[in-house]
Amino acid sequence: MNPYLLTSVLLLALGTVGVLIRRNPLVMFMSIEMMWNSANLAFVSFSRHWLSQGGQVFVFLALTVAAAEVAIGLGIIVLVFRYRHQIDADQINSLKG
Amino acid sequence: MNYGLLTPVDILTAASLLVMVGDIFLPKDYKPSLAAFAAFGVAVTLGAVLKQFFVGRQGSIWSYSVGHFNLYFQIVFLLGTLLTIGSSIYFLRRGREAGEYFSLLLLATLGAMLLVSSANLLTIYVSLELLSISSYALVAFRRDARSGEGALKYFLLGGMSSAVFLYGTSLLYGLSGSLDLRLINLHYPPAGNAHLLFLAAMFLLVVAFGFKVALVPFHMWAPDTYEGAPTPVTAYLSAVSKAAAFAVLLRVLITAFPAAAPWWRETFAILSVATMTLGNLAALRQNNLKRMLAYSSIAQAGYVLIALAVPTAATLSASLFYLMAYTFMNIGAFAVLAYTDAVTGKEDVESVAGLGLSLPWAGLCLTVFLLSLGGLPFTAGLMGKFFLFYGAVAGGSVWLAAVALGNSVLSFFYYFRVIRYLYWVPAKETHKWPSVWPWGLTVGTAALVTLFLGVYPAPLLALARMSLPVIP
Numbered sequence: 001m002n003p004y005l006l007t008s009v010l011l012l013a014l015g016t017v018g019v020l021i022r023r024n025p026l027v028m029f030m031s032i033e034m035m036w037n038s039a040n041l042a043f044v045s046f047s048r049h050w051l052s053q054g055g056q057v058f059v060f061l062a063l064t065v066a067a068a069e070v071a072i073g074l075g076i077i078v079l080v081f082r083y084r085h086q087i088d089a090d091q092i093n094s095l096k097g
Numbered sequence: 098m099n100y101g102l103l104t105p106v107d108i109l110t111a112a113s114l115l116v117m118v119g120d121i122f123l124p125k126d127y128k129p130s131l132a133a134f135a136a137f138g139v140a141v142t143l144g145a146v147l148k149q150f151f152v153g154r155q156g157s158i159w160s161y162s163v164g165h166f167n168l169y170f171q172i173v174f175l176l177g178t179l180l181t182i183g184s185s186i187y188f189l190r191r192g193r194e195a196g197e198y199f200s201l202l203l204l205a206t207l208g209a210m211l212l213v214s215s216a217n218l219l220t221i222y223v224s225l226e227l228l229s230i231s232s233y234a235l236v237a238f239r240r241d242a243r244s245g246e247g248a249l250k251y252f253l254l255g256g257m258s259s260a261v262f263l264y265g266t267s268l269l270y271g272l273s274g275s276l277d278l279r280l281i282n283l284h285y286p287p288a289g290n291a292h293l294l295f296l297a298a299m300f301l302l303v304v305a306f307g308f309k310v311a312l313v314p315f316h317m318w319a320p321d322t323y324e325g326a327p328t329p330v331t332a333y334l335s336a337v338s339k340a341a342a343f344a345v346l347l348r349v350l351i352t353a354f355p356a357a358a359p360w361w362r363e364t365f366a367i368l369s370v371a372t373m374t375l376g377n378l379a380a381l382r383q384n385n386l387k388r389m390l391a392y393s394s395i396a397q398a399g400y401v402l403i404a405l406a407v408p409t410a411a412t413l414s415a416s417l418f419y420l421m422a423y424t425f426m427n428i429g430a431f432a433v434l435a436y437t438d439a440v441t442g443k444e445d446v447e448s449v450a451g452l453g454l455s456l457p458w459a460g461l462c463l464t465v466f467l468l469s470l471g472g473l474p475f476t477a478g479l480m481g482k483f484f485l486f487y488g489a490v491a492g493g494s495v496w497l498a499a500v501a502l503g504n505s506v507l508s509f510f511y512y513f514r515v516i517r518y519l520y521w522v523p524a525k526e527t528h529k530w531p532s533v534w535p536w537g538l539t540v541g542t543a544a545l546v547t548l549f550l551g552v553y554p555a556p557l558l559a560l561a562r563m564s565l566p567v568i569p
Binding site for chain 1: 219222223226230233234237240241242243244245246247248249250252253256257259260261263264266267268270271274275276320321324325
């Protein structure tokens, strides 16, 4: 197993654990970013392995899309914060049933 | 290069950008007219797609493919979008935010159209994100605490599902050296450990799309998001976004993984039973109508999944038929709710009490939609369910059909409860019901189509048979 792929799997695992156990939406979001980037790392190393450019191009687009996602996500987090003055995911529970 | 194949998406792109620019430059009083422009743009796009479906040239350009399967789903999305626009007008009655709202709606539809036509995992990813990101913004559109909460949950889980999709895609790229669905198919089945990795990558993709379709156990976001979102947006998510995710699931599995069919068929049989049973059981104990319909739409997705559990020509065409019928009946039901919510300010089942008497036509239409969702005679829902269950029996999966039938009977309980409130429970307070013709037209058309497809389903079924993906 290639060390780059090992790193990517570790990052994915760390990100998943982060989303599941952290309760602050900002930190959860950071963990999601980590998961995205673990996939990006895998793409780049596979691209190297196959000597093709497809994976590199994918990473460029994935980063751009992630930037758009950040813009919307932070907007939503600010919106929630404005009404609740707290950003603990366990407290955001007015919708349930 | 046959650039003409791109005409429909070109038109829709132009329309969404024009709505966005119009929002900036038009004076305030003219902004409500952007709704009409958006509807016009969608209608022209629909015309172009219909032309391609019936007479135009088909084929593919780069990784964008145009065939009957892709076009059928594009028609479903565009009709769903038209109905959503019609039911949004009263919700946006001040109309100041119309530009932003409708351009997001059109961009989401554009994402769905590109999604179903992509033959490459890269374009699938980008169009999936176009659909998702626009949906996050639409869910948060009411800008209050509940809307924000629904959007936050949708966004966090959606971000996680797109990470899962990305990782699955990177594994597939690593295993096959290609992002093209058709080329990935050629690398399957590899020998030894690679086979397990291939299956793992496939299941990662199934999880990512399953999240979008809101399959149990990836449905946790759906009830909260559907309840928090503005009601027309809920209608859109539960019909168009769901159909888009189902279409791409179908396409990816059938184009890239036909040889792995034994694995995914078993998986979907289990997912289908879990989805319909859990959706119906949870819907039984809801008092909030929007939340009840949210669980009901989870259950409906369970019925459609029968097509993936028993992929034969009969069930696949039935699922295509059902998705079209479902678009009309589900958006119709949500459209009535959008209006009663806006007038009464309430979302619980009491908000429609006595509606059958105080507003007979709307009450009648809602009754038609609910009966159709439950699957009673003379409605599109019964026909769709009949084709699906019959296909399952013919495909040799009698137990799946039996479970689905039991579930439909179970679902009568909560649909009939609403109908009881419509006609037999008097309203506690009286409301003045303003007349809004675009809304009336939308609801009336949806109800008529629901009835028409229930009485005369043959033409649509023939179109659905024409639009099958290649069968494994």
